[in-house]
Structure formats: structure tokens, C-alpha cells
Amino acid sequence: MAPRLGANNPVISRTLSFISAANGAVRFRLHEHGSGALTLVKKIGAKVDPIHIIGGGLAGSEAAWQAAELGVMVVLHEMRPVRETEAHQTSGLAELVCSNSFRSDDALYNAVGVLHEEMRRCGSLVMRMADVNRVPAGGALAVDRDGFSKSVEDALEGHDLITIVREEIDGLPPAEWKNIIVATGPLTSAPLAQAITELTGEDGLAFFDAIAPIVLKDSIDFSRAWFQSRYDKGEGSDYINCPLDDKQYEAFISGLIKGEKISFHEWEATTPYFEGCLPIEVMAARGMETLSYGPMKPVGLINPHTPNIKPKAVVQLRQDNALGTLYNMVGFQTKLRHGAQIKLFRTIPGLENAEFARLGGLHRNTFINGPKLLTPDLKLKADTRFRFAGQITGCEGYVESAAIGLLAGRFAAFEQIERPHPAPWASTALGSLLGHVTGGADPDTYQPMNINFGLFPPLSVQEKDTTGRKIRRLRGKDRKAAYSRRALQEIDGWLAEFS
Ligand SMILES: Cc1cc2nc3c(=O)[nH]c(=O)nc-3n(C[C@H](O)[C@H](O)[C@H](O)COP(=O)(O)OP(=O)(O)OC[C@H]3O[C@@H](n4cnc5c(N)ncnc54)[C@H](O)[C@@H]3O)c2cc1C
Numbered sequence: 001m002a003p004r005l006g007a008n009n010p011v012i013s014r015t016l017s018f019i020s021a022a023n024g025a026v027r028f029r030l031h032e033h034g035s036g037a038l039t040l041v042k043k044i045g046a047k048v049d050p051i052h053i054i055g056g057g058l059a060g061s062e063a064a065w066q067a068a069e070l071g072v073m074v075v076l077h078e079m080r081p082v083r084e085t086e087a088h089q090t091s092g093l094a095e096l097v098c099s100n101s102f103r104s105d106d107a108l109y110n111a112v113g114v115l116h117e118e119m120r121r122c123g124s125l126v127m128r129m130a131d132v133n134r135v136p137a138g139g140a141l142a143v144d145r146d147g148f149s150k151s152v153e154d155a156l157e158g159h160d161l162i163t164i165v166r167e168e169i170d171g172l173p174p175a176e177w178k179n180i181i182v183a184t185g186p187l188t189s190a191p192l193a194q195a196i197t198e199l200t201g202e203d204g205l206a207f208f209d210a211i212a213p214i215v216l217k218d219s220i221d222f223s224r225a226w227f228q229s230r231y232d233k234g235e236g237s238d239y240i241n242c243p244l245d246d247k248q249y250e251a252f253i254s255g256l257i258k259g260e261k262i263s264f265h266e267w268e269a270t271t272p273y274f275e276g277c278l279p280i281e282v283m284a285a286r287g288m289e290t291l292s293y294g295p296m297k298p299v300g301l302i303n304p305h306t307p308n309i310k311p312k313a314v315v316q317l318r319q320d321n322a323l324g325t326l327y328n329m330v331g332f333q334t335k336l337r338h339g340a341q342i343k344l345f346r347t348i349p350g351l352e353n354a355e356f357a358r359l360g361g362l363h364r365n366t367f368i369n370g371p372k373l374l375t376p377d378l379k380l381k382a383d384t385r386f387r388f389a390g391q392i393t394g395c396e397g398y399v400e401s402a403a404i405g406l407l408a409g410r411f412a413a414f415e416q417i418e419r420p421h422p423a424p425w426a427s428t429a430l431g432s433l434l435g436h437v438t439g440g441a442d443p444d445t446y447q448p449m450n451i452n453f454g455l456f457p458p459l460s461v462q463e464k465d466t467t468g469r470k471i472r473r474l475r476g477k478d479r480k481a482a483y484s485r486r487a488l489q490e491i492d493g494w495l496a497e498f499s
Helices: 012-018 029-033 037-044 059-068 111-121 125-132 145-157 190-200 248-258 280-284 337-346 398-416 431-440 474-496
Strands: 053-054 074-078 101-104 138-142 163-168 181-182 206-211 214-216 239-244 313-319 326-329 354-356 361-367 386-388
Touching: 053 059, 053 398, 059 074, 059 125, 059 145, 059 163, 101 111, 101 398, 111 125, 111 398, 111 431, 111 474, 125 138, 125 145, 138 145, 138 313, 145 163, 181 398, 214 337, 248 280, 248 337, 313 361, 326 354, 337 354, 386 398, 398 431, 431 474
Parallel strands: 053 074, 053 181, 074 163, 181 386
Antiparallel strands: 101 138, 206 361, 214 326, 214 354, 239 313, 313 326
16 A cells, blocks of 8 residues: 555654644644645644554554544554554555454354444444455454455544554654553554653563465365355355365374474564464474364365265365455464475465465564553553553454554543543453453463453352343353343443443
8 A cells, every 4th residue: 555645744744743842833834734734723622732642553543533533633643654564564554464354243152242342332443344344254253454444544534633644653752742542563663662661661571473374266276175164154155175184184284393484583482472373383283183173173064075075174264355366274373484384385185276465474462561550541550641552452352452442542532521431341341351451460470362251250140141040050152141241231331321
């Protein structure tokens, strides 16, 4: 995506920095610099100071939208394309750097599905644009990544109270910025990360995730592969499946273990992985059957080419763009060298001639010790001008990052207009996640966490299900349904009181 003119012009970006230093004098000078700045001038009222949001990813974009929708002016500072990260490939806001999935959209039984629904009820821009750009993915919410990013960016650019500035914030922001949200994500640029470390007095934590490859559908051999969703869920044919027999599976596992990997720098060698996003070769090294019970499990699938033969393992590929031309290898994040990936993945039946739109890779993840450093409304205890949002708080995942962005945006805006901003109640998905990153988790063992029902407060024994049974007797799906029902009732109560 090409850099844009107007509000994103670097000239304007410098002028905007000046505006908060001497707002009265600068107002008229802004007229000289283009439409984005004109909007800012037009909207300046009694409260001149905008909220400054650093980072236009999932969290920063959502935070900007929420604050602006509450009537507060926002300046969103995004460093791309002026400065790139190791993983982003465009200059688009809210770019999805790896999978195109927002995971389960089941608000009845699944914690991330409940979080989706709560965010929708809070007017989330990220969820609205995910719904608009949805692609088939069984029970999951997957999106056309470019369409999604463009929709979010267009909405933010079109909002009268939002100005987008393309610049890297390469140290602590000026003292004149009074209300700041840091949403710079797992790939926060080094100078800012350094400044945050100095401010918090903490050593930043870091670990690695790995990215899965993407294959061109046209290059897949459908005389061996076939379309089917596990247990025929969703449309019944949302995934492409590639079967392996025992011999092929064993050779594949051995290839994974022996394949050449990207070596670590010395300082990276002791950095742990996030368990939910382990590279396949790390899983393979845990035992011959680990993958056949994990991302390569063959259950719920019948190979129409050989219906009487059960495969030992199956590689699944999920649609990655609206056109349906790209498919990502589900769960195949890896740190094998690119050459080794191509060689090994072409041994998978159906992928013998696979063309790769993107190969797997490594990435850094930087986050602060949220439970130790943040207040319940996401402010940095050491300097309350700052709030933190997104993955840098130690939540994990696109949806969770956007959710914490949503809360940071609302908190910052309510503070600006001097209204109370209590946290969502703990039994909601938003409240559970917020509680975890701002104090619920043990700071000594803090690790990034996806939303899950384990973060929700236990069900009260007084509560009854629809048939009148006591909640404490509920198990499995009934228990999940009770958590979901309670969360969605309570988010409505919270919104009714504090919107
Ligand atoms: C390579 C990789 C793969 C991932 N894969 C998945 C996945 O498949 N599924 C999933 O759910 N989650 C995944 N994650 C985790 C996480 O959900 C995403 O990183 C998510 O994008 C985090 O949202 P965020 O808004 O916190 O950060 P980001 O979306 O990364 O946004 C941060 C923004 O801040 C900008 N920025 C950084 N420093 C500065 C600065 N100094 N000044 C101005 N701007 C700055 C960046 O350019 C970026 O646009 C992955 C993370 C990485 C890094």
C-alpha cells in the first residue's frame, strides 16, 4: 500500500507536534498544510488537547475509534511506512500480520466468541469491519486481510475527530501530551521500547512467536487434496485437506526435526515461546504423535479419493483472502529456513507443486509486566499520562489486543471529558481480560494470555440455569453456556450505566 498524502503528510506531522506546545498560536498556521490538519483546526474547541495514540494496529485503531465516537479529538501516530517492523507487509492500519482468523465466533459456548459479541455491543470498529470482510471458515470468524485493514483505515481517516500522522515516536513524548495511549504492539520500535524500559524501571520481557506459510490455491493438486470442514461444520467445505499415510507422516516429522532452522542470536536463546503458537518443529520434537493429535489430526474428515482409507494425519489449509486464491497452512507456524520449508512442505500430498505467497518466519514479542505496572484503568503507575493497550500489555491475540484498545480508548476519552469510567464488570469477557492484565495475573510468572473461561470469576452457586438447576452442577457445554449468558447480560448492564 502506498504512503498517503493529506493527514499523513510528514509536514503536517511536525506541525501537529507543535500544536500542543502552543495551541493558540498554531491554529491558523495549520491552514497552510492540507485537509487533515484543517479538520483538526475546525474541531478545536475549549478542550484543545487531543488524546495521542501511538501505534495504529488492532489496539490503537480501536482505541482511536472509541475515543472519537465519544466526542474526543484523537491524533493517531503510526510509524509505518516511515519505519517498518519485521512482520508487517503494508502501511495499512490494523494489519493482520499472520493468520487471518479472529478464532471462534461462537458467543454461546466460547470465550473468544463472547468477547466478539461484547465488543460488537460496545460499537467496536474492528469487529464491524471483520464482519464486513468475513470469508468462509467454519465456526471461526476469518477475514480478507487487505479488505479488513482498508475498511478500518478508511473509517478512521473519514472520522472528523481523528487525525492520522505517519511518524515514529522514538522516545518519550513531549510533556505537553497529557493523555497518551501506547499501543505499539509486540514489535514496538527499539527507541520507544528503550524509553518505556527506562520509565518503568523494568526489563521488557520478550519471547518468540512464529508465522504460518500461505499457499496459492491454484498450485494445489486436487486429485490428492479435497475441500471439507472438520465434521462438515460451517459451509461443510471451508478447508483444503492434504492427507498423509504412516510412511509419509514419519518422513515428514523426521524432516521437520532435521530441517535447518533460523539460529538464535545469543541474547534470544533463552527466550520462551508462547504455548498457543508453537512452531511445528518444536511440537514435532516433543514426540512422534504430537502433531497427529494436534494441528495435523485426521478426525472428522473423509478423503473422497480413498474413502475407505483413514489418513494418519491431515494438513489443513484455510482461506486467507476474499477472492479465495490464497490459503494458509493452519497451525504451521515455523522457524525452518525458507529453502527447507519449500523442500519439506512439497513432500505433503497435494502440495508437490505448491507456490508460496508467504513462507513461515519468526517474530519478536515485547510486553510489559501489566499486573505490576498498570492501574485498573490501564494507566502506567509510574507516569499516569500514559495508558497501555493491546499486546504490549501482555494480552495475546488480535481480538484481545483490540479489546484492550477498546477499553483504553473509552477510559482515556471519559477522563478527558471528566466523566467516571469504571471497568467492565469482572464477569464479562472484557472485564476478565482487563482484570488479568492489570492485576489478576501473578506478576512473577506473567505470560501473555488469550481470553478463556478460566479468567472469568466462578459462577455463583445461587445462579440457576433455564431449567432451574443449580449452576454448580453444570458441566461442559452447560457450564460454558452459563458463563457466556452471564457475561452478555452484564455487559449490557455496564453499557447502560456508563455510555
Ligand atoms: C509476527 C506475528 C504474528 C502474529 N500472529 C498472530 C495470529 O496469527 N493471530 C493472532 O490472534 N495474533 C497474532 N499475533 C499477536 C497479536 O495479536 C498481533 O501482534 C496484534 O496485531 C497485536 O495488536 P497490537 O495493536 O497490540 O499491535 P500491532 O497490531 O502490531 O500494532 C502496533 C502498531 O504500532 C506501530 N508502532 C510500533 N512502534 C511504533 C512507534 N515507536 N511509533 C509509532 N508507531 C509504532 C506498528 O507499526 C504497528 O502498526 C502475532 C504477532 C506477531 C508479531
